[in-house]
Amino acid sequence: MQQFVEQAKPYAKYGKVADYIPALRKADPNDLSIAIYAPDGTVVCAGDTQEKATLQSISKIIALAFVLMNRGEEEVFKKVGMEPTGDPFNSIAKLEEKQPPKPLNPMINAGALAVTHMIDGADVDERFHRLLTFVHRLAGDSAITYSKEVAQSEFETAFLNRSLCYFLKQHGIIDEDVEPLMDLYTKQCAIEMNCIDLARIGLVFAMDGFDPIQNDPIMPPHIARICKTFMVTCGMYNASGEFAIKIGIPAKSGVSGGILAAVPGRFGIGIFGPSLDEKGNSITGIKLLELLSKTYSLSIF
Amino acid sequence: MQQFVEQAKPYAKYGKVADYIPALRKADPNDLSIAIYAPDGTVVCAGDTQEKATLQSISKIIALAFVLMNRGEEEVFKKVGMEPTGDPFNSIAKLEEKQPPKPLNPMINAGALAVTHMIDGADVDERFHRLLTFVHRLAGDSAITYSKEVAQSEFETAFLNRSLCYFLKQHGIIDEDVEPLMDLYTKQCAIEMNCIDLARIGLVFAMDGFDPIQNDPIMPPHIARICKTFMVTCGMYNASGEFAIKIGIPAKSGVSGGILAAVPGRFGIGIFGPSLDEKGNSITGIKLLELLSKTYSLSIF
């Protein structure tokens, strides 16, 4: 594994750290850590596995699973579609074209905001606490919390997400106030963990929602499968098609440089490598997954 | 004139009163009033000329004139373009296509918000007071104020305008907080007057910025001409081209059913007729202007 990491690391120089959220700019582009979690509890790691990073867009797939469990498919898919889009994750143009203007899928920002809107609770604190508890169970780690600094930094600068929220509100996709929703969403994105936690969450998806370590049926198999499908069709922003062809593993990335991957029936993978390519995916993380997928034939296709 | 009004009135039934701002729904679709103001002070009217209505989008042309006078062409056109667009007035898609995402012109909502953003003053009250004072001078009527009810109603429901604002803020077109700007903008749109006031403002534009009643050079001729040009190329939403061909008078409409028109060198026209066509223009107002333009050859072309 360490060898793969060494092979992938030099690619960091072709990318750059996310700069649109001020607090993310501090990341070291040369960091790279990976963990692979097997159903029998074996963990193989490399790099500084104690380094923590925020989930960012990876949280979209976790929130989707949570909301599907709470609200059911029918209700969720009334507010968000199932189709991939060739547009960037923060595009608003496509929303206007479609009638009704339902976000095309839950992995683009507009769709993710509609999903987070459906997290139930009396207030932002309760809603976030419910989601965080779900994360604790998924990762088997109740110490996981969120980065106040990153949440605050994103909250202060997320004008485009507010633009999307108001557009959704205009069209009745969301009906709560925008500021509390932004508060909840930026906290969700700022949930922080190391790559081992991330790999363990990947394992739960890989095992169809069942946690083999705790013998805990965390989510129904059909919901885990829906999530893995979205990971394949739109988990890697508008590079998902290329990722599916070259690597073929259900995965979700975030602009912190994280990637959550789930090799069905076999294991979960967690990676953090903050140097991003132009689509917003970890450039070293993708390289690492490509090496793994080719060496061990991990593609689902 | 009364005869023209009688001819135009039956067309009200083909349109409907604006319903996206709750407070506008109360208007009577069969109302229709018109005033024509000549440089010698003669006013010809028909209909209930004491009926007041809010300016809505008509305010965009007044705010533009004011901001051009205060900030100068160069600064204003750094933030907003000069080109008509085939899109609806509240479209956001086009903003995303262009690089940089500058609103195409000051008559679409995105552009108008960028213009209102440039109204100087210590706070919303002062900024609004300065604009209102300018309106008083244009109309020669210092009793003009705004409808608190309409402003409030629009403030509470203007989610799409907030979406546009945050989009503009993301891209550095505006840099103030969105809520004060929305407060100022909705007050600006809610400025209320009768059709005689409106006709007098039209006269000032018709006379290249000079008020012949008070012998007052209110605005420089080149600014009045810029405003009239925008009235022709994009004053009637995305029906401006058809209006220019069929009627050919510089004019600006609002969803309250108002139309401000300026026949260069001859007179100003003010109309209120709340029944709107599908593009958002007063259906009886356009009919009336068509009858006037054809009968008296008022087209500038």
Place this chain on the structure above:
Amino acid sequence: MQQFVEQAKPYAKYGKVADYIPALRKADPNDLSIAIYAPDGTVVCAGDTQEKATLQSISKIIALAFVLMNRGEEEVFKKVGMEPTGDPFNSIAKLEEKQPPKPLNPMINAGALAVTHMIDGADVDERFHRLLTFVHRLAGDSAITYSKEVAQSEFETAFLNRSLCYFLKQHGIIDEDVEPLMDLYTKQCAIEMNCIDLARIGLVFAMDGFDPIQNDPIMPPHIARICKTFMVTCGMYNASGEFAIKIGIPAKSGVSGGILAAVPGRFGIGIFGPSLDEKGNSITGIKLLELLSKTYSLSIF
């Protein structure tokens, strides 16, 4: 199997037969046939399996496999992308947005035309003959030919595809004359077979390019996998995302009502049911696959 067909058939009434190609209008919307081909040569069928239908868009995945084998991935993906799109299959707008204007993927018409353009040969006859020979080998049936009537009908009316071709020619994606390309493309789309042939082709994809019946390694595994990936991300037009979630089998549909499906490592499926839903997919075919996928857990996710 017959039972599943009976369950699916009533859904035919919610769709309609393709009408944009005149010759396809003659199809009976109530037809429905299916074949499942296993690696050991077992074939399970239902419906009138001798009924033949044209491939239409199903031919896109076959032409892609053929061109990938002849030209290699690098050359092919210079002319066509790998990303799904939320737009309809015949959209031209997205081409204009992207710089360079490369078709987003080989399953939309623009991309498929770019792929067919890459079929080598001295002239249309030779190029078509080479493709047809490949189809013969895939289906193990050298009697397969094309419907002159359907090809002719489509050739005469394919104005939108010619529009796409000239757009691609303008931008250097294709450099041959448009009429020969249209001749080749409409013949390719008019290749005609029954559902057993189709199922056998599906089996070759399911077995990673290896034909277990003839012990024939028809295509390299990585090319078969690329094709299956495109089937998942964009094989069912802009309903691919929903199909992946609900059914999860790599599949490609055509407006003749055909569906080619490949259950990895297990079997190939061929279906013809000409009643189409609004996205252009066989409405009974999708129902049938949904019943099969749920009953036998065929989803790859």
Place this chain on the structure above:
Amino acid sequence: MQQFVEQAKPYAKYGKVADYIPALRKADPNDLSIAIYAPDGTVVCAGDTQEKATLQSISKIIALAFVLMNRGEEEVFKKVGMEPTGDPFNSIAKLEEKQPPKPLNPMINAGALAVTHMIDGADVDERFHRLLTFVHRLAGDSAITYSKEVAQSEFETAFLNRSLCYFLKQHGIIDEDVEPLMDLYTKQCAIEMNCIDLARIGLVFAMDGFDPIQNDPIMPPHIARICKTFMVTCGMYNASGEFAIKIGIPAKSGVSGGILAAVPGRFGIGIFGPSLDEKGNSITGIKLLELLSKTYSLSIF
């Protein structure tokens, strides 16, 4: 006048000669000629007024006048709209967005092709002859013909216009074969004249369709006015808004560097200056018109 030309000429270096039609590349970017034609027959010129250039897009306004006279407004505006668009002249995306996909106006290529399609005649020769005879009458010069070289060059490379034609044909806007239409359209664009001819045509538009030199009522006033309106709202491609604000004269440009302008009631202007700005307008021609408009207050606004 010579002085204005000297002032404008240095701007040639900021633009470049059209290169998308091979035969146009030969033009000298430093050429600049202008003629102003008054109703009393006075002609003021500067530069090499015997230099001829092709009309290119200027022909769109002449064809529009001709077709409006032959077919009437109602029929013409069934096939083409009246609204300006913020898109480039050769855009196809907007066509797809609108339902029905009618070109937004007759000055963009799609709309101009729909107009040329409406030129009546037994075949291309007769149709072109009829249009050319109309041009002879407008310019009072029966020696005007077209450049076979430019027509041929454009015919061979006009893939994008063919793409637009087939798109229009798919949607029933045109129903003739594309190649004859392209033959006619490229000949129309290749009609060749000097700036004095062009100024005389401008004069006819300026005088509401009446030729004061021959005392010839060439076209009805309302048609001349429709044409001048389109010149203002969309005559200078997607820089029309800025041109209207800064110069305010109805004008139509072509990529050969020609500009036809009509100062209502006063005179016609013809300019050739092949160095183009990025929107496709003559950079020296615009400068020259700006100097003239400012010096002699020619703006209609």
